[in-house]
Amino acid sequence: MAFLARRHSVLPGFGPTLGFSFLYLSLVVLIPLSLLFFRSADLGWGGFWNVITSPRVVAACRLSFGAAFAGAAVNAVCGLVVAWTLVRYRFPGQRLLDAVIDLPFALPTAVSGIALTTLYAPTGWLGRPLDAIGLKGAFSPLGVTIALTFIGLPFVVRTLQPALEDLDLDQEEAAAVLGASRWRTLRRIVLPAITPALLTGFALAFARGLGEYGSVVFISGNMPMRTEIAPLLIVAKLEQYDYAGAAAIAVLLLVASFLLLLTINLLQRWSGRRHMRGA
Amino acid sequence: MGITVEHISKTYGNFTALRDVSLEIRSGQLTALLGPSGSGKTTLLRIIAGLEIPDPGSGAIRFSREDMADRRVQERRVGFVFQHYALFRHLTVFENVAFGLRVRPRADRPSRKEIAERVHTLLDLVQLDGMAERYPSQLSGGQRQRVALARALAVEPKVLLLDEPFGALDARVRKQLRAWLRHLHQEIRVTSVFVTHDQDEALEVADHVVIMNEGRIEQEGTPESVFHQPATEFVMNFLGDVNVFHARVEDGKISFASLRLDAPGHADSADAPARVFVRPHELDLAREPGPAPSLPATVLTVHAAGPTVRLQLRTPLGETLVAVITQARFRDLDVKCGDQVHVAPRDLHVFLPPPDRAM
Numbered sequence: 001m002a003f004l005a006r007r008h009s010v011l012p013g014f015g016p017t018l019g020f021s022f023l024y025l026s027l028v029v030l031i032p033l034s035l036l037f038f039r040s041a042d043l044g045w046g047g048f049w050n051v052i053t054s055p056r057v058v059a060a061c062r063l064s065f066g067a068a069f070a071g072a073a074v075n076a077v078c079g080l081v082v083a084w085t086l087v088r089y090r091f092p093g094q095r096l097l098d099a100v101i102d103l104p105f106a107l108p109t110a111v112s113g114i115a116l117t118t119l120y121a122p123t124g125w126l127g128r129p130l131d132a133i134g135l136k137g138a139f140s141p142l143g144v145t146i147a148l149t150f151i152g153l154p155f156v157v158r159t160l161q162p163a164l165e166d167l168d169l170d171q172e173e174a175a176a177v178l179g180a181s182r183w184r185t186l187r188r189i190v191l192p193a194i195t196p197a198l199l200t201g202f203a204l205a206f207a208r209g210l211g212e213y214g215s216v217v218f219i220s221g222n223m224p225m226r227t228e229i230a231p232l233l234i235v236a237k238l239e240q241y242d243y244a245g246a247a248a249i250a251v252l253l254l255v256a257s258f259l260l261l262l263t264i265n266l267l268q269r270w271s272g273r274r275h276m277r278g279a
Numbered sequence: 280m281g282i283t284v285e286h287i288s289k290t291y292g293n294f295t296a297l298r299d300v301s302l303e304i305r306s307g308q309l310t311a312l313l314g315p316s317g318s319g320k321t322t323l324l325r326i327i328a329g330l331e332i333p334d335p336g337s338g339a340i341r342f343s344r345e346d347m348a349d350r351r352v353q354e355r356r357v358g359f360v361f362q363h364y365a366l367f368r369h370l371t372v373f374e375n376v377a378f379g380l381r382v383r384p385r386a387d388r389p390s391r392k393e394i395a396e397r398v399h400t401l402l403d404l405v406q407l408d409g410m411a412e413r414y415p416s417q418l419s420g421g422q423r424q425r426v427a428l429a430r431a432l433a434v435e436p437k438v439l440l441l442d443e444p445f446g447a448l449d450a451r452v453r454k455q456l457r458a459w460l461r462h463l464h465q466e467i468r469v470t471s472v473f474v475t476h477d478q479d480e481a482l483e484v485a486d487h488v489v490i491m492n493e494g495r496i497e498q499e500g501t502p503e504s505v506f507h508q509p510a511t512e513f514v515m516n517f518l519g520d521v522n523v524f525h526a527r528v529e530d531g532k533i534s535f536a537s538l539r540l541d542a543p544g545h546a547d548s549a550d551a552p553a554r555v556f557v558r559p560h561e562l563d564l565a566r567e568p569g570p571a572p573s574l575p576a577t578v579l580t581v582h583a584a585g586p587t588v589r590l591q592l593r594t595p596l597g598e599t600l601v602a603v604i605t606q607a608r609f610r611d612l613d614v615k616c617g618d619q620v621h622v623a624p625r626d627l628h629v630f631l632p633p634p635d636r637a638m
Binding site: 168170171173174175176177178179180181184188189192193 | 328329330352353354355357358359361363365366367368369378379382383430431433434
């Protein structure tokens with residue numbers, strides 16, 4: 001492949017760039033990650049199985065996946081509205097609002113964690129009204145979801161913005177002339193066009209949510225079996241010098257999230273190809 | 280169904296797209312809105328469709344006699360063909376055409392079977408029946424344009440509006456589609472309006488041509504009448520190549536260069552500066568001065584590759600003229616670059632400057 005590309009291309013570069021990419025990815029991503037597999041292999045299959053099926057690990061993983069999924073889902077919907085507003089309309093303060101989107105990227109996660117905890121604690125501004133209707137903001141799975149929603153928002157908005165800017169206004173007008181209501185136009189014409197970007201944004205927010213540590217540990221309260229997330233459990237195992245156990249959980253997280261991202265990627269390819277190349 | 284445009288104005292910020300435009304579009308006709316870019320022709324088309332709202336306080340758009348002011352675009356029952364087709368990229372050709380039927384409220388939505396029949400009839404009409412399952416990206420430009428047309432016709436529009444329908448196509452396909460649109464219109468007879476900046480297209484396809492400039496209507500009429508009796512300098516210029524002379528009207532005669540001729544339509548005009556327009560094909564060339572008044576000129580260039588021969592000439596006063604003659608006449612004349620010829624205008628159009636604009 002590399003050989004063919006080199007021979008036939010007027011603008012060479014495939015060989016060296018592919019080589020570099022492999023080397024770089026190996027150094028930065030693959031070698032560190034493969035060490036995880038080696039470490040967890042110390043346990044043997046039985047040991048590995050025991051670690052990942054222990055109730056505490058299962059509960060932590062369930063919370064991590066569940067909250068990351070819920071946060072990404074909330075962002076997919078709300079982030080879409082925000083991105084739409086920013087792309088389609090001109091209003092005073094737009095630049096400011098656009099800049100605010102990036103704050104979750106920029107803030108040290110511990111700072112956002114403490115801020116969210118203060119806000120959602122039973123005595124906080126938002127925690128008190130939530131408490132009044134019987135919901136616990138901080139120190140609950142809901143708190144974890146809130147933190148992950150906060151962290152994931154820029155991923156969804158920033159991936160959707162270019163897709164929305166590329167949308168062809170003519171198509172929406174064509175649908176309107178043909179008698180379609182606004183709602184119908186959005187559902188039948190706009191949504192299919194931005195689905196690939198929406199899925200990417202969702203996948204990025206979800207992946208980030210799974211690995212998020214700093215902003216969650218404060219608001220979750222870290223109660224084993226209830227509000228303990230998987231990354232925290234890893235840290236806890238490391239602190240007890242249980243490196244193999246920590247690596248085993250990490251491998252589980254890694255494989256699960258890799259499979260999920262792969263699925264989303266395939267979905268995206270499929271929905272993209274349907275109209276690019278046809279049936 | 281006829282369309283009446285009554286005193287419509289439209290401004291965008293401090294740009295005026297339409298200035299108090301009134302127009303009558305007769306039922307069943309194919310009307311062309313012709314003008315350069317920025318003349319307001321597309322804006323007018325979009326206002327008729329309901330895609331733009333005219334300035335508050337300006338006039339009305341009526342379909343038959345009914346005021347459309349509070350009819351939303353969805354309710355106007357117009358077919359609109361966009362310049363870049365605006366096909367739904369994620370839907371097949373079939374689904375694109377069926378869209379307008381599928382989105383109807385359940386009460387007047389045709390059954391699946393009726394929709395399928397209707398779509399296939401339309402695809403047949405636009406000669407694309409084998410393409411129903413393709414996606415727009417798999418079609419050529421001309422095919423996409425025909426899908427767009429079938430989609431617009433599917434809702435049985437009372438009016439068909441086309442925005443630069445052939446603008447994005449290459450010259451050959453353009454010509455084919457032009458003839459085909461003319462033919463299609465004779466078959467379906469729906470009141471149609473199309474926007475174009477190409478005068479050949481407008482003159483060839485339309486029953487009625489409306490020439491627009493700077494947000495106003497300059498002239499309207501049949502293709503023959505606007506071509507042969509242009510009402511303004513703009514129309515004269517826009518509808519084809521012209522030779523322009525600075526001239527004076529005196530005692531019902533027009534004098535320019537070394538010529539003094541009867542001024543058609545200006546027999547009673549007061550003495551005034553004027554401009555004379557002559558189309559290149561209305562210049563007669565001869566080796567020797569004939570009975571008709573003529574100008575001496577030198578041949579600068581000869582362009583003979585084509586159905587006609589195009590010559591560039593220079594008068595002794597330094598004016599450059601363009602003449603177009605037939606191949607047969609060119610063979611008879613047997614002229615080369617540098618030869619002397621005599622040029623006699625067969626037909627000329629004289630325009631006096633408007634009183635508020637001195638020349």
